[in-house]
Amino acid sequence: MDTLISKCKSVKKPLVVAGCVPQGSKDLKELEGVSIVGVQQIDRVVEVVEETLKGHEVRLLNRKTLPALDLPKVRKNKFVEILPINVGCLGACTYCKTKHARGHLGSYTVDSLVGRVKSVVDDGVKEIWLSSEDSGAYGRDIGVNLPILLNAIVTALPSNGSTMLRIGMTNPPYILEHLKEIAHILRHPCVYSFLHVPVQSGSDAILTAMNREYTVGEFRR
Numbered sequence: 694m695d696t697l698i699s700k701c702k703s704v705k706k707p708l709v710v711a712g713c714v715p716q717g718s719k720d721l722k723e724l725e726g727v728s729i730v731g732v733q734q735i736d737r738v739v740e741v742v743e744e745t746l747k748g749h750e751v752r753l754l755n756r757k758t759l760p761a762l763d764l765p766k767v768r769k770n771k772f773v774e775i776l777p778i779n780v781g782c783l784g785a786c787t788y789c790k791t792k793h794a795r796g797h798l799g800s801y802t803v804d805s806l807v808g809r810v811k812s813v814v815d816d817g818v819k820e821i822w823l824s825s826e827d828s829g830a831y832g833r834d835i836g837v838n839l840p841i842l843l844n845a846i847v848t849a850l851p852s853n854g855s856t857m858l859r860i861g862m863t864n865p866p867y868i869l870e871h872l873k874e875i876a877h878i879l880r881h882p883c884v885y886s887f888l889h890v891p892v893q894s895g896s897d898a899i900l901t902a903m904n905r906e907y908t909v910g911e912f913r914r
């Protein structure tokens with residue numbers, strides 16, 4: 694990031710930096726003189742770009758409610774929709790910058806996510822990738838859980854398998870409570886039989902030092 698910022702500064706390009714690092718460490722000296730936009734203000738990026746192009750330095754970092762799911766977007770791959778199911782997490786891993794930026798778990802409702810799925814299927818999207826800092830924790834702040842969400846989403850997908858669902862990254866602790874239901878959903882013809890579970894370490898002592906809240910044995914399970 695520092696290299697990119699220096700490059701842009703040296704050719705005097707207007708620059709907006711977004712994401713977890715500026716949100717979590719806004720006072721970094723590398724960020725002096727550039728515009729920054731926080732993770733929950735991304736819906737105001739047009740405004741930030743316009744102001745930056747006029748030569749102003751903008752800093753928008755306040756946290757507010759969850760950004761809308763239906764913001765206009767240009768997909769990198771027009772067949773793939775990356776759909777966040779929540780922001781933040783329930784973890785407190787000792788090494789983590791994301792937590793500083795994204796904070797405590799904030800889940801989108803099942804209805805809003807199913808509504809978004811229906812609208813992207815109508816757009817011709819062929820794969821929906823759910824994303825999350827920790828999919829297994831989804832919904833615990835709003836009284837639902839991941840199996841409830843996934844079952845609701847698959848009923849909104851075309852039954853001929855023309856749009857596939859991919860479940861996002863999950864840590865072990867919460868998803869272990871739902872193994873049976875998740876195994877069942879992973880066998881659905883519209884769902885990829887795929888889970889992304891970061892191991893982080895094969896040592897219980899290191900996992901404890903990282904505050905990962907699971908053991909090697911639980912990961913294996």
Ligand code: SF4
Pocket residue numbers: 781782783784785786789790791792826827864
């Ligand atoms: S669960 Fe992920 S996002 Fe949350 S603190 Fe741990 S590493 Fe960071």
